[in-house]
Structures are given as C-alpha cells and as structure tokens.
Amino acid sequence: MKPAVVITDPRARPEGVAAVVRAYVELTKPRIIELLLITTIPAMIVAAEGWPGTWLVVATLVGGTLSAGGANTINQVVDADIDRVMARTRSRPLPTARVDRVKALLFGAMLGTAGFAWLLVTVNELAAILSTSGLLFYIFGYTLLLKRSTAQNIVIGGAAGAVPVLVGWVAVTGTLALPAWVLFAIVFFWTPPHFWALAVRYRADYAAAGVPMLPVVVGTRRTMDHIVAYSIVLVGTSFLLVPTGAVGPLYTVVAALLGVAALGGSLWLRTAEDRAMQYFVASNIYLAVLFVAMALDGLL
Amino acid sequence: MAAAGDAFLIVGGLLIVLGSIGIVILELGAAPQRRLVSRLRDAFEVLLPPTLVVALLVLVAAAGAAGPG
Numbered sequence: 001m002k003p004a005v006v007i008t009d010p011r012a013r014p015e016g017v018a019a020v021v022r023a024y025v026e027l028t029k030p031r032i033i034e035l036l037l038i039t040t041i042p043a044m045i046v047a048a049e050g051w052p053g054t055w056l057v058v059a060t061l062v063g064g065t066l067s068a069g070g071a072n073t074i075n076q077v078v079d080a081d082i083d084r085v086m087a088r089t090r091s092r093p094l095p096t097a098r099v100d101r102v103k104a105l106l107f108g109a110m111l112g113t114a115g116f117a118w119l120l121v122t123v124n125e126l127a128a129i130l131s132t133s134g135l136l137f138y139i140f141g142y143t144l145l146l147k148r149s150t151a152q153n154i155v156i157g158g159a160a161g162a163v164p165v166l167v168g169w170v171a172v173t174g175t176l177a178l179p180a181w182v183l184f185a186i187v188f189f190w191t192p193p194h195f196w197a198l199a200v201r202y203r204a205d206y207a208a209a210g211v212p213m214l215p216v217v218v219g220t221r222r223t224m225d226h227i228v229a230y231s232i233v234l235v236g237t238s239f240l241l242v243p244t245g246a247v248g249p250l251y252t253v254v255a256a257l258l259g260v261a262a263l264g265g266s267l268w269l270r271t272a273e274d275r276a277m278q279y280f281v282a283s284n285i286y287l288a289v290l291f292v293a294m295a296l297d298g299l300l
Numbered sequence: 301m302a303a304a305g306d307a308f309l310i311v312g313g314l315l316i317v318l319g320s321i322g323i324v325i326l327e328l329g330a331a332p333q334r335r336l337v338s339r340l341r342d343a344f345e346v347l348l349p350p351t352l353v354v355a356l357l358v359l360v361a362a363a364g365a366a367g368p369g
Contacts, residue, residue, distance in 0.1 A: 152327075152345040178363055185356055189349070222326065229322035233353055236315030240357065242308035243364045245301070252304050 023098040024107060027076055028069030036068050036164040037061055038288050042295035043168035043183050046246050049298060052172045056123070060171040063119035063131060064164050070112030071135040071160070077105045078143045082209035088202050119167075127171045134163030148210065151217040154199075158191030159184075179246035182237065186290070189234040193227040193266065194283040200224075200276040224270040227279075231266035235259035238290060247297050254293035262286055309364060316357050320350035 040060060044052045051057075076083065076094055080101060083089035093099040099107075112135050119128035142157025162184045169180035192214075199206055199213035200220055206213040215223040238255045241247050265286075269279040327346040 150345060155349055156345060178359060181356060182360065185353055189353065226323070226326055229319050229326055232315050232319030232322065233350075234319075236312040236317075236319060237353060237356070239308040239312030239315070240360045242301075242312075243305035243360055245305065248301065249304075252301075252308065255308075 019098075023093040026093050027073040027099060027104055027107065028111070029072040029076075032072060032161075033065055033068045035284065035287070036064060036161065039183070039187055039291050040064055040164045040168035042291040042298070043165040043180070044172050045295045045298035046179065046183070047169045047172035047177075051299060056171060059118070059122040060127065060168060063115050063123060063127065064167055066111050066115030066118060067131040067135045068115075068164070070108045070110070070115060071138040073104055073108030073111060074135075074139050075143045077101055077108060078139065079147075082148075082211060085209040086202070086205040088205055119171075123171045124174055126174060126176075127167050130163060130170055131167045134160050134167070137163075148212070151212050151214045153212070154195045154214075155192045158195070159188055161191055162187035179241060179244045182240045182244060182246075185237045186234065186241070187287070189230055189237050190283070190287050193230045193234065194280065194287075196223050196227055197269065197276045197280040197283065200273055201280070220273045224266075224273070228263075228266045228270060231262050235262050241294070247294050248300075250297040250300065251290075251294045255290060258286055258290055305364065309361060313357050313361065316353055320354055323350050 041057060044057060044060065076092060079089075080094040083092050084095040089095065094101060094104060112132065115135070116128050116132045119131055138157070138160035142153065142160055146153040146157045165183040165187055166176060166180055169183065170176060196214050200215045200223055203213070203215045203220065207216045214226060218226075235258075238259060242252050242255065261282075265279060265282055269275050324346060
C-alpha cells in the first residue's frame with residue numbers, strides 16, 4: 001500500500017499564477033541547466049575557433065535548456081517517492097504536491113519534444129538527435145535503470161550530463177570530431193567525484209531512500225579513494241585537449257594549474273569528510289574555469 | 301605548442317592509465333559489498349569508463365602521430 005501524501009511544506013498547493021509558474025520552473029532544476037550551458041558555449045567556441053554567431057549560440061542554448069528541463073522534470077516524476085523521503089529534496093514541487101504528477105510528466109514530455117523540434121528546425125538534425133538521446137538516457141538509463149540498482153549509477157548515468165558539449169560541437173560543425181569526445185570525457189569524469197561529494201554529505205538521506213550511492217554502499221573512506229582515482233583520470237583527460245590542437249596557451253596553463261588544484265583538492269577532501277560540500281562547490285568552479293579558459297582561448 | 305602538446309599527451313596519458321588502474325582496483329575491491337545484479341553487468345560497469353578513456357587516449361595519440369591534416 002502506498003503511503004498517503006503528507007503536505008509538509010508551507011508552499012504546498014500554490015494559489016497564484018506566480019507560485020504555479022515558480023513550481024514548474026523548479027521542476028526543470030535551473031541550477032543544473034546553468035551548468036550544462038556553461039559547458040555548451042565554450043564547446044561551440046572551440047569548435048568554431050572563434051565566436052560561432054549569436055543566433056546559433058542562442059538557438060542551441062534554448063534547445064539545450066528545453067531538453068535538459070524536460071529530462072529533469074521527468075526525473076522528478078520518476079523519483080517523487082524517494083524525493084519525499086530525503087530531507088534535501090522533500091520540498092520539491094512533487095513531494096509537496098504543488099504540481100500534480102501527471103501534469104508534471106506531460107510538462108516534461110512537452111519540454112523534451114519542444115527541445116527536439118527547436119534544435120531540428122533552428123540548428124541541425126544531429127544536434128536534435130543528440131540532445132534527445134541525452135534526455136532519454138538520463139530518464140531510462142540513469143533514473144530508471146541505474147540509480148536504484150548500482151553504486152555505479154552516477155558513473156555511467158553521468159554520461160547524460162556530458163551530452164551538451166557534443167550538442168554544442170555538432171551545432172557548429174555538424175559532425176563529431178576527436179576534441180568533442182575529449183570534452184565529453186572531461187565532463188564524464190568530472191561528474192562522479194562531484195556528485196559523490198554531495199552523496200557523502202547526504203549519505204544518511206540516500207541510505208534512508210534506499211539509493212545505493214557509493215558512500216552508502218562502500219562507506220565514506222572508500223568513496224574518498226574513488227574520488228581521488230577519478231580526479232586523476234579527470235586531470236589526465238583535461239590535458240588531452242592540448243595535443244588535439246583545439247586549444248591554445250591559455251587553456252594549457254589553466255588546465256595545468258587547475259589539475260594541480262583538483263588533485264590537491266581530492267587529497268584534501270580525503271583527510272576530512274566534513275569538507276565534502278566545500279569540495280562540491282570547488283568542483284563546480286573547477287569545471288567552470290576550465291571551460292571559460294578554453295572559451296577565452298578560442299576568442300583571443 | 302607542439303612540444304606542449306607532446307608533454308601534455310605524455311603526462312595526461314600517465315595520469316589516465318594510473319587513475320584507470322586505481323579505479324579498477326577500487327571497484328573490484330568494493331565488489332563483494334555491492335549489490336550484484338549479475339557478474340557480467342558488474343564487470344561491464346566497472347570496466348567501461350577506464351576502457352573508454354584509454355581508447356580516447358589512444359585515438360588522441362594516434363591523431364598526433366598522424367600529424368596535422
């Protein structure tokens with residue numbers, strides 16, 4: 001028997017239009033979309049070896065936002081039961097019943113479809129297919145297949161978050177060249193240490209919800225070891241962009257400095273788990289600065 | 301930039317190989333604690349990321365060896 005929905009949030013059942021709009025915007029997880037877009041624009045600049053054109057950038061970002069928003073919304077529909085259990089997520093629109101589950105599903109499907117159609121019409125076919133593949137992999141691969149069944153959930157599932165760089169590259173060139181796959185790999189290997197740090201902080205939450213995040217399954221100490229190992233691969237992967245010839249001296253210097261910081265940061269985190277959220281924030285900064293450096297390199 | 305490219309390929313390659321070995325050792329060490337759906341799936345999940353990144357490293361090295369154009 002399913003437990004009754006208990007509305008604990010004061011924002012539950014919004015009355016005004018603004019509150020309803022806010023709830024639907026919240027479903028799309030705008031903070032995560034921001035990060036996806038931060039990686040997309042530099043990928044486009046590197047692909048174009050300069051500014052790819054304002055209209056193309058705007059069109060790609062709009063399409064990417066629609067696809068990612070759709071994926072995040074449907075993810076919350078599927079995960080409503082565990083979001084209700086976890087303290088970190090129980091104030092989201094579905095656990096608080098601010099949005100009906102069926103309406104949320106339709107909203108997510110509509111966003112995803114609109115993202116595909118938009119990219120198809122304004123960018124190109126491959127960008128639309130890739131973006132929608134990312135959405136489908138996030139829902140079926142990560143959320144439905146991996147998240148509740150394996151500690152490797154965020155490793156394999158993290159590929160969905162790396163798709164926007166491919167979309168950005170393809171939007172400019174129409175094809176997938178080797179540097180695009182290096183960019184994909186950078187985001188792919190950045191994802192596990194980043195979310196494991198979050199999972200260390202909210203380990204009890206994930207355990208209560210029955211989600212086998214790595215710290216729940218192997219413990220905090222071993223998770224820290226995994227973070228170090230993945231950080232080593234991440235830094236190595238970030239270096240691979242230099243020999244492809246896609247970037248210049250600015251990226252080379254920044255990647256080297258950030259590499260030292262990332263490795264040092266992962267070792268620093270290993271000494272005390274209460275630094276997990278600081279590491280989580282620093283990890284965001286790492287990715288943003290790395291991609292800004294490659295963008296500036298392409299523009300200068 | 302050619303010298304820097306070679307240096308970053310070597311250092312990056314070493315880091316990738318070292319990190320990948322670390323990942324496999326850690327994952328295999330954690331396997332008894334993990335909820336195993338099947339041995340095949342477990343091996344696939346563990347080996348996929350290191351295999352892909354080493355393949356990428358080989359591709360970048362091969363492209364560098366082939367030279368521009």
